[in-house]
Amino acid sequence: MLRNSVFTTHEPKTDFAKKLRTDMTPGEIKLWSRLRAHRFHGLKFRRQVPIGPFIVDFLCVGHMLIIEVDGDAHFEPGASARDRKREGYLRRQGFEVLRVLNSELVCDLDAIIEKIERELGLANV
Numbered sequence: 001m002l003r004n005s006v007f008t009t010h011e012p013k014t015d016f017a018k019k020l021r022t023d024m025t026p027g028e029i030k031l032w033s034r035l036r037a038h039r040f041h042g043l044k045f046r047r048q049v050p051i052g053p054f055i056v057d058f059l060c061v062g063h064m065l066i067i068e069v070d071g072d073a074h075f076e077p078g079a080s081a082r083d084r085k086r087e088g089y090l091r092r093q094g095f096e097v098l099r100v101l102n103s104e105l106v107c108d109l110d111a112i113i114e115k116i117e118r119e120l121g122l123a124n125v
Contacts, residue, residue, distance in 0.1 A: 027105030028057065028069050034113060041122050051093065054086050059095075063120050066095045071102040 035045040049059045058067040117123045
């Protein structure tokens with residue numbers, strides 16, 4: 001069961017999440033246009049959501065699915081260790097984490113949409 005304490009509402013984290021919402025990458029903008037306002041199979045998605053010490057890119061609370069968009073920063077030294085730590089924390093909170101590349105969102109959004117559908121068990125819907 002999801003605990004409300006998992007969601008962070010502390011000012012600094014919330015303010016930073018708001019800033020991230022206005023500074024989305026082209027790939028994140030394309031994905032958000034497909035997920036927002038219940039457009040994706042009627043599901044509610046949120047973007048740039050503080051969860052514990054982290055801010056996740058996209059969240060479908062109803063399915064406990066987090067979609068993380070990986071850009072160039074995820075290929076820098078030490079990034080994979082940070083990503084593993086972050087993903088471990090989120091999974092311990094009960095979330096599934098789906099990682100996608102920002103470049104994939106720009107080049108082939110439909111393939112990413114299909115990947116999300118498969119993750120949610122909606123592939124044949």
